[in-house]
Amino acid sequence: MSCSVSIDLHEEILTAAIRGKIDGQSAPGLQLQLLEGLGSAASAVLDVQGVSYMSSAGFRMLLLLHREITTRHGRTAMVGLSEDVRDTMEMTGFLDFFLLFDSVEEALTQVRHHANLDAATR
């Protein structure tokens, strides 16, 4: 497989470090792993620093994950998006759906902060 993922669950937030290429070949398997890893968690932080290439299928897989997370009132954050991938996502409208951060720690802090705010307003 052209892509691997290591998964961790921190206080209702999935953290997934993805490496390799996310394309039509690898996206379906990756999606299954991420959904399983998500379990009953509400939000996800995806560390994509190690992702060298993402195709249309890759973006769609991430958006599908985000849609699942939205039904749980969670947030989807991405960390370490390369400039090229970010540019493509910007032009094709995928970027709008995700929160972007430079580090996993920062992403976790912000996603937790959002979750607390949501809980307070609910």
Place this chain on the structure above:
Amino acid sequence: MQTLMLQRVDAYATRTIAGMSVRAGRVFPFGATLVAGGVNFSVFSRHATACTLVLYEKGAAEPFAELPFPDEFRVGDVYAMTVFELDHENLEYGYRMDGPNDPSEGHRFDPSVVLMDPYARQIGGREVWGQTPDWDQAYQHRSQVLQDDFDWEHDRPLELAAEDLVIYEAHVRSFTQHPSSNVRHPGTFAGLREKIPYLKSLGINCLELMPIFEFDEFENSSANPANGQLRYNYWGYSTVGFFAPKAGYAATGPLGMQADELKTLIKDLHRNGIEVMLDVVFNHTAEGDHRGPTISFRGLDNKTYYMLTPEGYYYNFSGCGNTLNCNNPIVRQVVLDCLRYWVSEYHIDGFRFDLAAILGRDPSGVPLANPPLLESLAHDPVLGRTKLVAEAWDAGGLYQVGSFPAYGRWAEWNGKYRDTARKFLKGDMGQVSEMSLRLQGSPDLYYGRGTAASINFLTCHDGFTLRDLVSYNEKHNEANGESNRDGANDNESWNCGAEGATDDRLVESLRLRQMKNAATLLMVSQGIPMILMGDEVGRTKQGNNNTYCHDNELNWFNWWQVEENAELQRFFQKIIAFRHAHPVLRSRDHLRHADWVGSGVPDISWHGTRAWEPDWSALSRVVGLLLGGHHAKGGTVADDDVYVASNMHFEALEFELPRPAEGRQWHVAVNTGVPAPGDAHPCGEEPMLEQQDRCLVGGRSVVVLVGR
């Protein structure tokens, strides 16, 4: 919560062909569609005797599989097959069609050629604009499979009232290709998206894009004898695939994401209140005449798709070699499917049909009284709120401005507006009477169809830009390499005293004034105004009135001119804002020349240098127009009165003014006879006219007053 769904029985293959797992496919929809576990392929041919599906890896010279359709995979004239376990992202496909090759009977089947799917929703082979194709590759325009699941969120077509539109006609590449554009991806949908704030600040609310269906910029490309540069099929009025956006217009074309990039642009334009209208070319295809390439239709079913002479040659009502057989029921369905697809899948707001008179001809070219295609489009449920605009003429001499079969739906590019306004603007005699018709939405042409049946314009991609209209008496098309023989000769232009560029300041200031006059006349006319890209900043094509082949400054928008010609650009902003601010300029129905709300001022009335005495004589060059604000939008909304005094005489004239409605006084909104900032005042800040009963209007100037 995850919901478990029972898998479909037809998600399993029934047999193997050429090593691929397949089953009999579904005939609808035509084209390649993602289905459970595979891709469904469906293609029509009435006269073929056999069909083979050809599969490639992306960009590969040779196919990895060829799958002949078994007999039981054909239903009627449709070949359909589902192929499983395909990596659709990395797939290209085509068809080989066998059948008679007898041109005198209209058949040109050739199974040695791999054909593009006419329903292909994504097409490879020209992913990067201008990148020289590999001509050794046999299969040039390559059908691909599109995952069309874009997340539109809450977007939909805007459905703005047609009479409220201000259209801006632009070319995707030309808009941002110039180095001055400062966008990250020049010449693309993404580049255009970066310029939305500019369009919004200009005030337009409908962007009409010159062709964006897949075309081949290298079609008939050749070195220009004038300068050695390559001449392209630059504008793109020659369709390769009707269902696919031009890949070379997307920065993400090489990633196969052109559909997402275009949809993101459209979604963002909608978010900013701007509709999207597409210029569509259904009159002919990129296959040319019998000497042209076989890309798709010719090899699939020549006799169905093209209008053929009794000898089997191509009728040429388009001037481009062939004519699509639009009123054949099969072809009619292709056009309908195509437009429905663009409206439902891309959220397109309207279409402008290139050489639309052709769409009303029967298979032998005879104009029909009740053309089935035009009727179908007018009554189609999916297109029910879509704007339909006809270029109501063709290259075969059929001219239908004012008589295009409208079915209460169709609007037209009003060629007579363009011609009359140009003549009036340059001070021709004998134009006042016809100009008054054009100012009120051309009731002589469109009475009963409403003012919005008239798309008013002075300039469009064909012909001079506005700046060139006031800078050249003659066309200067030498750069096209045809010794200035191409392009129209009747431009109704006037150079204001010097041909082309000049440092004569008097000439230059007159040109600026004439451009402001043109913009003002356009924006105060009932009907839908259309502006050509760049006219607001004085874009020049150096007197060339037919720049279809130039990928250079002759077509590109020069963004430095926004600064250089800031006075003109600000004038355009203000006059467009003036139109938006005054519903009295945007009546849906034609005006009645009566005070039917009892306001003391008729809905529309005409004046000359004496109030209430229009001068319709042949020698006259003046017209005064008064619109009664209480009649705005059929008397349903309140507006100021608007008075427009147009003096196209070369000398200043004093106009006696009609009175505005009781309790109102005249304020000066626009006076093109004075330099900025006095030429146009922001709405609400118009200074009151000192003498309320008269107004001096400079030579070749327009004054607009508001009564409030």
